[in-house]
Amino acid sequence: MTYAQPSHCDGADTVPLMPAWVTAGRPETSEDVAFLSGAALAHLHFAVSQDDVPQALLRARLALSAAEACVVLSGRPERASDLRDALHLIRPGDHPGPAGAIYHQWWTAVTRPISVPVLKRAVPDGLETHVPVWLAAVQGGPVRQAAAVLEAVLADHPTEEASALIMADAALARGVGWSHLMPILAMGLKRRELRLAGADLTTACHSAVTRSSTDALRIAADLTRRAAYLRAVTPKLRAKGASAAVDIFLTRDAAAPAALTSLMSDRAARRLCDRLVDLGAVRELTGRDTFRLYGV
Template sequence: MILRPKSLSHHPGTLHGAATVTPAVPVPTWLRRAIPDAQSLAGKEIEDLAHTAGATIGALDAVVRRQERWAGAWRQRLALAAAAVTARQAGRVEDESALRDAVLLTRPGDFLSVGPAGSMLLAWRRLAGTPVENLLTRKSLGAVLDDLGLRRDDDAVSDMADDLRQLSAGIGMVGLLTGAFTAAESRGFARTFGCWLADALLAQRLGWAHAVPLLGAEAALGTSARPRRSAASSVATGIDTDPEGAKNQLAAQARAALRAIDLSAEIERRAERLLAVAPKLRAKAADAVVEKLLSDDAIVASEKIAGMSDRGLRRLFDRLLELGAVRELSGRPTFRIYGL
């Protein structure tokens, strides 16, 4: 069950590092203050953390159910943030800009050349862009493990898919979260994969059309995996076996949900500006460009859009920049990239 606060304050507080834009779905001050950072978990009871996480997920659920036109850009921007943390935890140096370049500047269909870090971004983009009913299939799980650079075998993937179906059948929200990490770590996979699974299971449980990348950007969850356990015990949740780990996961989920809510407010503000100037655009296929900007993190100036020449697209982006409707994200004079 999702715990929702009885009243919502219109004067939200501020979480360290969060955006200052007021969300369209306001988060009450008491909830912001109740969300602990990674250093303030001592003395917190798991029941209190479960209540806080449930209330924050309830607020996030309200954002998702609005089904805004800009939701695709929002989810993919969250996927980029998750991929940057994943790459850093893997010892790589690529930041968000480098990851964006790796994927967007690759020729269509040539995804083998995106490199290991680019593949990590593809894993999180898969989470954000795939219909939720297709996320936890054997094929999808195997592809994500490949993208994350994790060794796997078909039998392990098949067993894990079965375990995840059992998890999603009727366990509570806390058990769903901790069970996702157990399913990954019991097979020796890094916690990054547990983050991916937890986000997918949450979306499935709440009936969302697409998952929202949340936990991947939580560096405090770390990368290590527990020793392998037997498959028979892999569905067991970590509430009793590792209560401190469960507390850490609940706090991370609450922080991640709040960060996603705050980002939604920023994306909404930028999207409203784009939609306000859209009627002024006279270029052919301008509507298609606007929809692309609303549905993805960013697009390159050389994007192939039906009815739009390369020169016409560059001129359109110049116009959108003049109107303050998009940002140029690369900082380069060539191979430019644009987004909300």
């Protein structure tokens, strides 16, 4: 998923992209694959730890990509725009549908620090009691731990790809030492690779980490530039509650004007969104005249 770079973000290029030697050529052995994934994870860890990187926004954007990948795995037709609608425009008490439920799982998993209670809320009803057992399947380094958890979940529930990938990414994040889950494996693993086991699955996870870490860095660099510009134009906003509204855009992949009405009136929220679009600080994401969503 790529986005145009604002032309007014000079000086915000603080996220170093993946070194070319990590992605150049094809590794010939499983040891090569493991070495490159370790290098990719180390670089990703360093790069996204920079102070200017909007961490919550990055996780939210990656969660959307991970959810879309899981929806594709399930054979459903919904894509990112449909998932955004299902999460951000749903009325209280309504069910988001199967695809929207997958996105809600990822959203739940990334918004709070990793813990057993959070992961229990991120899996469908009836699976929450298995979470501590699945997490106990870990052994070895971070990627091997993630592969072991992935295999354990799919052995119990072969059709629960989203839950399995959430648990695997949680194991990967804990192994690396991240406080929050960062969707990585879900964006890189192919359907056929989810049916592998043992060393073959671990090797597939190493390859997925290298691919997805590179993509995550590109997204992080883009969001960091965009977030820097949004922060820069915030003093130009005169609406009451504008700074708090900006904080919402810096932590969510998308937001409807209604999400800002706890800070200002509905009319003021719509005017603020339009003002931010005019400034080039946020984008209208739907292309619609009504039920609009906005995001960095």
